[in-house]
Amino acid sequence: MAKYFDNAATTIISKKALEAYNNISLNYFANPSANHSLGQECKSVLEENRLIIANLLKVTPNTIYFTSGGTESNSIILSSLLWSKSPGEIIIGKTEHSSILNFERILSEKGYKVITLNAPNGFISKELLKKKLTNKTRMVVIQTVNNVTGSINDIENLVKVVRDKEKEIGRKIYFHTDAVQALTKIDLDLNKFDVDSASFSAHKFHGPRGIGFLYSKNPNVQPLSRGGGQERGLRAGTENLAAIVAMRVALEEYLFIKNDNVIEINKYVRENLKPQIISPNSNGSPFIINFSVSPFPSEVFTRMLNDEGFIVSSGSACSNNVKNKGENVLIAMNIKPNVAKSSVRISFNKNTDINDAISLVKKINSLYDTLIR
Known part of the structure; x- marks a missing residue:
């Protein structure tokens, strides 16, 4: 082999995660939105796993939104900008994942000025970010761990630069980080980081593919698609309960190794x-x-x-x-x-x-x- x-x-995928996936698929197969007893049991399992994941990350469960993974989570955040009636500037690192970089053209067409930052040796400096922030900055997007080289950005101190600028201009600047390569691999404290949102994918830490979650403190983020109102209206479509539970099992298994x-x-x-x-x-x-x-x-x-x-x-x-x-x-x-x-x-x-x-x-x-x- x-x-x-x-x-x-x-x-x-880990054996424990796969076992959990199979168990849920066979025993909790109903739609969590259904009103019957099995549907409500599935809904209970869904929310229980949301709570466990939130507790593992030391955040509140209302900040956890289940998605198909990092790409969709990134897209939800960046697509929300398209609803703004007053486009400004968005700062993006040039070393971001393609699911971020490919939004540059779309945002530019919608009137945003997209400022991309070089990252010598893989790192974006506080000084460069501070220099590029202006009164028109709406959002900053900088990944936690680079997927090509493994470079780790100092997210905590980069966010502090943004928060200082907020105080100066008297307006919110949204900070999003793609943390897909970070979870279970480096110390990750979302409260200490003070980011507004972060993206995660289960298949990077021995969970199943096609499932992940978005951490977002902003309840007004706009959905990519509309439908049945799942995930508090942010992500329409029947939840993949088996994958969600398997993701939670993998996270519990690998977070503390x-x-x-x-x-x-x-x-x-x-x-x-x-x-x-x-x-x-x-x-x-x-x-x-x-x-x-x-x-x-x-x-x-x-x-x-x-x-x-x-x-x-x-x-x-x-x-x-x-x-x-x-x-x-x-x-x-x-x-x-x-x-x-x-x-x-x-x-x-x-x-x-x-x-x-x-x-x-x-x-x-x-x-x-x-x-x-």
């Missing part, structure tokens, strides 16, 4: 990998390492590794149908284009076997030596 090192794209194993693996890879490592050594997620096999194309190298039984990634899986994939993200980090075109991402989970990582490094070094001869 191939050894899997593409966990930033998706993780395998320490990162010691991943940190050890990360350290070994950094000390022994021959190709140039792009991911930051400090202020980076231990779960992601991006490296360059320049001057060789990343697609060629990833196929070679795949043929040898190692599954890795070139760029972001979420943008593999888009030209340049993760290259633009790396270029926004001041990485040279030739290095960006040759970037390979390996990503771990808390169950990754260090012996598999050792085998991967040996194979990468062997293939790289063969190519550069």
